[in-house]
Amino acid sequence: MTLKQVLVDLKYGYLARQASFVTDFGVCLREPRIQFVALHQLFNEHMAKFDKLLSYLANYYSFISYSEAVERILNGRIDNSYMAFSCDDGFRNNLNLASVLENHGATCCFFVCTSMIDEVDYQAIRIFCEERLFCRPVEFLRGYDIEYLLKRGHEIGGHTVSHPNMATLSEKEVQEEVLQCYDVILKKFGQPAHFAWPYGKLNEFSACAARKVFEAGFISCASVERGYHDESVKDMERLFVCRDCIDPRWSIKRVLYFLGKSTKTSSPVGNCWPKEWNS
Numbered sequence: 667m668t669l670k671q672v673l674v675d676l677k678y679g680y681l682a683r684q685a686s687f688v689t690d691f692g693v694c695l696r697e698p699r700i701q702f703v704a705l706h707q708l709f710n711e712h713m714a715k716f717d718k719l720l721s722y723l724a725n726y727y728s729f730i731s732y733s734e735a736v737e738r739i740l741n742g743r744i745d746n747s748y749m750a751f752s753c754d755d756g757f758r759n760n761l762n763l764a765s766v767l768e769n770h771g772a773t774c775c776f777f778v779c780t781s782m783i784d785e786v787d788y789q790a791i792r793i794f795c796e797e798r799l800f801c802r803p804v805e806f807l808r809g810y811d812i813e814y815l816l817k818r819g820h821e822i823g824g825h826t827v828s829h830p831n832m833a834t835l836s837e838k839e840v841q842e843e844v845l846q847c848y849d850v851i852l853k854k855f856g857q858p859a860h861f862a863w864p865y866g867k868l869n870e871f872s873a874c875a876a877r878k879v880f881e882a883g884f885i886s887c888a889s890v891e892r893g894y895h896d897e898s899v900k901d902m903e904r905l906f907v908c909r910d911c912i913d914p915r916w917s918i919k920r921v922l923y924f925l926g927k928s929t930k931t932s933s934p935v936g937n938c939w940p941k942e943w944n945s
Contacts (some may be wrong), residue, residue, distance in 0.1 A: 696726060698744045700735050700895040701925065702888070704866070704909040705753040705774075707804065708762040716763070716914035721769045723749060729767075732775035732821055733859060734896075736886045736905060744897050751775070752888065752909060754825055754862055756782060758805035763914070764820055765923060776815060777825035777862040777888075780850040782806040798829040798864075812855055823860035824848055824884060832863055832875040840875045848882045859885050866890030866911070873943035880904050892928045893937055906939050 708716055720729075727749035727758040730738075735750035737743075751767060753760050767774055785791060785806055793798035794801040807815075812822055824847040826832070832840055844861070851858040861884040863871050868891060879887045893908030910928050912921050 681887050696747050698896060699737060699929070700744055700748045700750065701727065701928070702732075702735065702895070702907055702909040703749060703751050704862075704888070704890050705751065705763060705914060706755055706909040706911075707757050707759050708766065708914045710762060711824065712915050713762055713766055717769060717874060719914065719916075719918055720766065720772070722918050723921075724770060729770060729772035729945075731773045731819075732823075736860065736907070740885075740905060741893050742897050744793060744895065751769050752823070752860075752862065753776060754864075754866075755779060755799060755829070756825065757806045757836055758783055758807050760807060761811060761815070764815055764818060768829070770820065773818075773820045775821040775823045775860055776807070777823040777860070778812070779825050779827065779829045779864075780847045781814065781827045783850075783854075784809050794829070809854060816855060821860070822851060822855050822858060823862060823888075824851060824858050825862055826864055829864045831865060831870050833870050833872050835872075835875070837878075840872070840878050844875070844878045844882050848884065857883070860888065860907075861889035862885065862907075862909075866909070868940065873940075876939060876943060892924070894929060895937055904939065906937055908937050 711899050727747050730748050730750055732750045733751055735748060738748070751772055751774040753763055753774050753775045756776060760776055764774060782791075782794060783806065788803065791806065795801050795803045816822065824844070826843040828843065830839075830843060832843065835843065848858060861879045863875065866889050868889065873888070876887060880903075886907050888907035888909055890911045891908050892910050895908065910924060912924060
């Protein structure tokens with residue numbers, strides 16, 4: 667562990683203690699709620715750390731599939747403290763995530779950019795990673811990888827064709843990104859149920875994009891706006907999913923800080939689309 671990582675861990679441990687997140691963590695997280703987690707990558711060298719994190723979280727949550735979590739929200743069956751996992755972008759090292767999650771009886775919904783499925787050209791991967799994902803070049807899932815994940819009980823969701831900032835697109839461009847993504851997944855792997863938009867913040871989405879997602883046939887649409895879900899507020903027609911984005915490399919203290927903050931300071935009232943988007 668580097669000095670920087672040690673200092674970061676100390677920082678979040680201190681913040682958590684100051685906010686009473688650690689002392690209240692077990693109590694508040696055992697209240698009936700659904701917490702969605704968003705992940706991105708898991709390299710080989712970080713698998714053991716992620717495994718340890720899941721062992722810890724299993725003391726507080728029942729792990730359920732993404733679709734079960736959505737179904738429980740839509741049907742008002744939130745009778746326990748649940749956690750559901752998802753992973754954005756479709757990197758090939760997501761196979762590591764699947765393997766570790768399976769060790770804990772958990773599954774994941776992998777949100778894929780359909781233009782990068784089976785892409786093996788290094789230059790295309792480099793440009794996509796640098797310009798759209800702001801990361802170094804990393805391999806993407808092949809079609810047979812996705813089929814393997816599905817056979818293992820995981821799910822595949824839509825993450826657009828090319829990972830644009832959807833707030834910047836015209837209505838026609840939005841429709842192409844959403845419908846083509848849906849159609850590719852439907853044709854190759856079966857009907858997708860869930861969508862997560864690129865970058866994940868509300869200012870990177872739009873009312874038009876939200877409408878097109880549900881018109882295409884998706885039943886849920888996920889952000890990376892932090893929060894949780896309980897039975898108090900839900901949109902039965904167009905489910906807005908809050909997800910807490912965490913990094914498998916983080917220490918348990920750092921994860922506790924963000925989950926604790928989300929649980930203690932978020933309101934399920936925030937789990938709705940902006941009012942002006944419904945006009």
